Amino acid sequence: MVENLERQAPDKFTVINELARRRGFFWQSYEIYGGVGGFVTYGFLGAKLKQNIENKLREIFVKKLGIMEIEAPIIAPGKVFEASGHVDHFKEPMVECLNCKRRFRADHLLEETAKLSASDVEKLNLEELKEAIKEHNVRCPECGGTFGEPKHFLTMFKTTIGPYSEAVGYGRPEAAQGIFVEFRRLYEMAREKLPFGVMQMGHALRNEISPRQGLIRLREFTIVDIEFFFDPEDPNCYLLEDVGDETLRLVLAESKLRGSEEIVEITVKEALEKGYIKVAWQAAFMALAKRLLMELGVPAENQRFIEKLPWERAHYSLQSFDQEVYVDRWGWIEVSGHAYRTDYDLKQHMQFSGVDIRVFKEYEKPIVKEKKVIKPLMAKLGPAFKQETQKIAEMLSEVDPEEVEALFKAKGYFMLGKHKISPEHVEITTCKMEERGRRFIPHVVEPSFGSDRLVYVTLEYAYRVKEGRVVLSFPRDIAPIQVGVYPLVSKDGLPEKALQVYKMLIDEGFTAEYDEAGSIGRRYARADEVGIPLGVTIDYDTLKDDTVTIRDRDTWKQVRNSINVLPELLHKYFRKKVEFKDLGTLVKE
């Protein structure tokens, strides 16, 4: 099997997908019906690995930064994605060649063939695209054929909510909107203080045209969206204290425009000083994302952040970086996106819903302004205008006091609609206005992770071949199974003793596995292949002195120690407080 793999030298993607299927990490869903592209089912090991990775995200963002995790629905009424701009932007205009049936992006064709600019083409609707294609006589670049009607392909899953077909709903293509639409309540829960962050981890749906990259591109996948709200006029980012000196490897848009993928290695602080990254919070989250990937086993030099060009960016973003990891098969692939969404989403929802979702921020000292006001003297207005009085009083509050004063000076009266207002009807006074704060829509930076991709890169970076055997060297704190427990041989009471140890470890909260099948070597090999960091073996000495051997997955070294010290030592080991050599005395081979 392994020899076979080495002989054919397939890429890691193939090897990992095969291993994943064989050992039950994940596989393509609906296999008994032939399988459907873009959907995946995680087995026991994969689900556990994914949970452990997701918990790592929780640890970094929820526990340490106090970001609030929420869980919102996957289906949203049409309005939500109309407001967010997805209904308009989450689709591509396509034309089909009537001759060879090839499909092309209509806008791309016009850019290339008719030499129209990207921004011009983007504005065109289907009808205009059709005309532009006709006008410029655009033909199929493959066979020279003519094109049919341009059509949009919407990449959101559309459905109806309830039995009424007019109630259109969409499966969310991102979890972010579930946060934005609940902003008011979330802001309250954050004690009405900025900055604050909200995270949502859950499934998202994108009806990809041709998803053929395993966990890398799925139609249903797990997204982790963090929306971090801040005051755009208060750039202070307290995270810089922690991450300011962290280095980032950036590929800047300006380099890409020159056709280069040159990497600028720079600290977070410097990147902000030089203006490479517009928002401090965004830079800070990029640093945290880098650390996360390192903890998943991806070294810094195999990571980079690549800036999106304006036309590559999502419709809501002012600046975007993709965090990329180098993988064997495709080179650089995106594992997280960092978008500066500004106030775009909240503004849109405010407009579409009609609900004021601005926040109020009190000034440290109220700003006192002197302001002229017109005070209607009702005692004079009443007798003069009778039933019109109320209306006039309202209208007076709308006019500019300065202007009125000037008119009085010049003409001795002014016309309010058809009414003649004289100085005797009103009083113009100066009064002190106190502005206690301001109302504004917070800005947002969004770090967004793809859980499934994290699972994939974790697997790829854990993959090793040692002496012809596959070892998944997961970081010990995300390994799906922590400890394997084995009787050296399955007789003479060793299995019974091993089961006791196994139960004790389970009771202590470890994820453990008991295995007595085959020879001990076979069991170690099997455990290595699913990445179990430690193996505890019960042998004949155990029966005499209650000690066991503990085997390290990566070095295959063994130490020996008493059963009763295992729980405490192993807890420390999995929390990275002690190393393998600290678990006991080395066994000579």
Add this chain to the structure above:
RNA sequence: GCGGCCGUAGUCUAGUCUGGUAGGACUUCGGCCUCCCGAGCCGGCGACCCGGGUUCAAAUCCCGGCGGCCGCACCA
């Protein structure tokens, strides 16, 4: 969606051209054996992607579909 290649147990594969009982290896399971690294022996489970057609007879030939890989396109 298009083009090329491909589809036999969990995995790798023989058989397909030339239609006639689907065979092996690894894995897995049970047993024996086994005092630390996929050892050995015995036994068991397990497959022709789906549908239609041709034929006495289809894994094999024909048609359609589904799925995979590679390329194109797409990836907000």
